Amino acid sequence: MSGRLFVIGLGPGNANQVTPEANHAVAEAEFFYGYKPYVDRLELKPHQIRIASDNREELARAKEAIVKAADGHAVAVVSGGDPGVFAMAAAVCEAIEEGPAEWRDIDLQIVPGVTAMLAVAARAGAPLGHDFCAISLSDNLKPWDLIELRLLAAAGAGFVIALYNPISKARPWQLGRAFEALSAILPGTTPVIFGRAAGRPDERIEVASLAFARADMADMATCVIIGSAETRVIKRNGKPALVYTPRSATGRRE
Amino acid sequence: MSGRLFVIGLGPGNANQVTPEANHAVAEAEFFYGYKPYVDRLELKPHQIRIASDNREELARAKEAIVKAADGHAVAVVSGGDPGVFAMAAAVCEAIEEGPAEWRDIDLQIVPGVTAMLAVAARAGAPLGHDFCAISLSDNLKPWDLIELRLLAAAGAGFVIALYNPISKARPWQLGRAFEALSAILPGTTPVIFGRAAGRPDERIEVASLAFARADMADMATCVIIGSAETRVIKRNGKPALVYTPRSATGRRE
Numbered sequence: 268m269s270g271r272l273f274v275i276g277l278g279p280g281n282a283n284q285v286t287p288e289a290n291h292a293v294a295e296a297e298f299f300y301g302y303k304p305y306v307d308r309l310e311l312k313p314h315q316i317r318i319a320s321d322n323r324e325e326l327a328r329a330k331e332a333i334v335k336a337a338d339g340h341a342v343a344v345v346s347g348g349d350p351g352v353f354a355m356a357a358a359v360c361e362a363i364e365e366g367p368a369e370w371r372d373i374d375l376q377i378v379p380g381v382t383a384m385l386a387v388a389a390r391a392g393a394p395l396g397h398d399f400c401a402i403s404l405s406d407n408l409k410p411w412d413l414i415e416l417r418l419l420a421a422a423g424a425g426f427v428i429a430l431y432n433p434i435s436k437a438r439p440w441q442l443g444r445a446f447e448a449l450s451a452i453l454p455g456t457t458p459v460i461f462g463r464a465a466g467r468p469d470e471r472i473e474v475a476s477l478a479f480a481r482a483d484m485a486d487m488a489t490c491v492i493i494g495s496a497e498t499r500v501i502k503r504n505g506k507p508a509l510v511y512t513p514r515s516a517t518g519r520r521e
Numbered sequence: 522m523s524g525r526l527f528v529i530g531l532g533p534g535n536a537n538q539v540t541p542e543a544n545h546a547v548a549e550a551e552f553f554y555g556y557k558p559y560v561d562r563l564e565l566k567p568h569q570i571r572i573a574s575d576n577r578e579e580l581a582r583a584k585e586a587i588v589k590a591a592d593g594h595a596v597a598v599v600s601g602g603d604p605g606v607f608a609m610a611a612a613v614c615e616a617i618e619e620g621p622a623e624w625r626d627i628d629l630q631i632v633p634g635v636t637a638m639l640a641v642a643a644r645a646g647a648p649l650g651h652d653f654c655a656i657s658l659s660d661n662l663k664p665w666d667l668i669e670l671r672l673l674a675a676a677g678a679g680f681v682i683a684l685y686n687p688i689s690k691a692r693p694w695q696l697g698r699a700f701e702a703l704s705a706i707l708p709g710t711t712p713v714i715f716g717r718a719a720g721r722p723d724e725r726i727e728v729a730s731l732a733f734a735r736a737d738m739a740d741m742a743t744c745v746i747i748g749s750a751e752t753r754v755i756k757r758n759g760k761p762a763l764v765y766t767p768r769s770a771t772g773r774r775e
Contacts, residue, residue: 276639283545286635288537325768349635351642353768357650360765364755371757377643381540381603381633385530388605389631396611398671400654400680408769417652417678424674425667426654501618503625511614514579514607515662 271295272336272373274356276349276380277308281466284381292378296343300332301355305345323407325358333362336373349382353403353431383490384429387462390472392501392509394460394492397516399427404434404441411441415448422449427498427512430491434482442491443482449493453477458500458510460492461485474500474510525549526590526627528610530603530634531562535720538635546632550597554586555609559599577661579612587616590627603636607657607685637744638683641716644726646755646763648714648746651770653681658688658695665695669702676703681752681766684745688736696745697736703747707731712754712764714746715739728754728764 273292278284293299296315299306303319311317320328329344336342346354356377363370388395400421406414421428428449433442446459455478463471463486473484477493485491497516501509527546532538547553550569553560557573565571574582583598590596600608610631617624642649654675660668675682682703687696700713709732717725717740727738731747739745751770755763 276643278540281542283542284540284633286532286538286540288535291537349639349643351639351647351649353650356643356647357765357768360647360650360753360755360763361767363763364753364765371755371760375763377647379538379635379639379643381635382639385603385605385633385636389530389603389610389633393605393610393614393631395605395655396607396614398654398656400652400675401649402652410771413679413770417680420674420678421654421680424671426671426675499614499618501614501625506625509614509617509629511611511618513615514611516667517664 270336270338270340270342270373272333272375273343274350274359274377275343275345276378277305277345277347278380279348279383279386279466280308280464284386284466286380289378289380292343292376296341298335298340298342299345300328300342301345305347309345325355326362329355329358329362330366333359333366333370333373337370349380350377351379352382352401383431383465384492386465387460387472387490387492390462390465391460391474393511394494394498395427395429395512396514397427397497397512398425399429401429401431403431404445405432405438406441418445418448419452422452425495425516427495428493430493433485433489433491435487442485446477446480450477454496457496458494458498460510461489462492463489472507474508524590524592524594524596524627526587526629527597528604528613528631529597529599530632531559531599531601532634533602533637533640533720534562534718538640538720540634543632543634546597546630550595552589552594552596553599554582554596555599559601563599579609580616583609583612583616584620587613587620587624587627591624603634604631605633606636606655637685637719638746640719641714641726641744641746644716644719645714645728647765648748648752649681649683649766650768651681651751651766652679653683655683655685657685658699659686659692660695672699672702673706676706679749679770681749682747684747687739687743687745689741696739700731700734704731708750711750712748712752714764715743716746717743726761728762
């Protein structure tokens with residue numbers, strides 16, 4: 268008999284940004300699988316059980332959760348932000364496709380959430396106000412050449428770029444290389460937003476121009492948003508600048 | 522004396538997907554500006570006032586709201602989904618930049634929300650599980666040539682593409698043209714998701730392959746997600762298929 272599997276987006280990390288739908292799903296599940304910092308965020312009842320794991324173990328975690336659900340339990344897999352954006356929903360689908368046929372019968376419910384780039388953008392102004400893309404800068408699951416090709420294609424076509432997983436101890440040079448590659452086609456004045464832990468007590472939002480953007484301005488908890496040539500900065504007295512990308516575009520380079 | 526201006530994302534249209542932060546902001550404001558269907562969603566107290574307007578009036582609406590806030594009031598501008606994604610936050614920033622210097626002193630708070638592509642993706646599986654982009658298909662504020670260039674650049678580089686504003690009475694041919702353009706570089710088997718009113722009672726999620734995708738499968742309330750060459754479909758008995766884009770990519774065409 269098949270159980271239920273929720274894949275839940277917990278939002279940026281602030282209880283105020285968790286949807287009621289996510290809270291309801293948490294209330295219904297018995298077993299909670301996820302990367303430790305996300306599982307630790309949950310306020311659980313005594314009968315609810317956490318099974319935390321490390322990152323880079325997404326597929327194994329997904330399979331373990333599905334096995335538990337297929338066993339008849341109500342199971343949750345939790346992600347920060349939105350589970351569909353560089354997070355657990357794709358790993359769960361991948362595990363279902365690879366697994367035994369009965370896994371397809373599991374009652375699967377994916378609960379969306381506010382993903383990091385939206386939370387960071389809201390703090391900074393409206394940098395994603397026009398066409399944009401999201402790229403994971405991690406080369407664990409794709410070659411660096413492909414990442415660089417995508418960065419250049421996106422910037423060349425005028426997309427604003429949100430970078431997830433910009434840097435880690437194991438991936439120290441990629442963000443610097445990305446800035447370097449983008450500098451060849453974007454003006455040095457292009458605004459770059461370093462949005463760390465948006466909405467959390469340790470939030471830090473910094474804006475630099477591309478010419479002065481450095482990889483050490485980001486850490487694992489940072490979402491980096493790189494403007495297009497049309498992105499603008501509005502200075503304000505005694506308040507952080509507003510960064511926004513106008514709704515209209517001509518496509519011409521000035 | 523300057524008031525407060527909230528720019529609030531109301532999520533896809535289901536009270537279960539509105540964040541507490543958005544509800545708190547709604548509770549604090551006195552005047553509510555927005556496109557009529559979004560303003561109509563609000564449950565307001567007797568002292569709270571709706572000022573609804575038509576779409577394509579974003580900049581005028583933003584200015585009117587800012588004038589009211591600058592007058593000392595607590596004002597909200599509401600958007601469906603997230604206010605930073607093809608919505609009011611960029612119009613408000615644009616108005617502030619163009620307006621008198623004192624508008625920059627307004628206490629501006631942008632409240633993020635679950636944007637349509639995330640809600641649709643959650644219903645369909647995990648189509649945005651890898652690098653993706655969001656493009657507004659409206660050529661009201663940018664030339665069609667630029668839209669087509671972006672579609673081809675994104676698809677050519679392997680991005681999944683979420684299309685906002687895919688079609689309307691005034692823009693009947695653009696979506697068909699987009700499918701045609703993309704068919705030149707994506708396999709005919711590429712999954713296309715038509716996600717209408719995700720999370721609302723009139724929700725309808727349909728999946729077609731690109732070769733059979735037709736513009737009349739979308740309307741104004743639809744977010745269209747076009748997979749990459751790597752996006753996969755998992756058939757399930759008695760349940761809708763799951764569509765997902767694997768977390769890993771080689772960049773090689775098969």
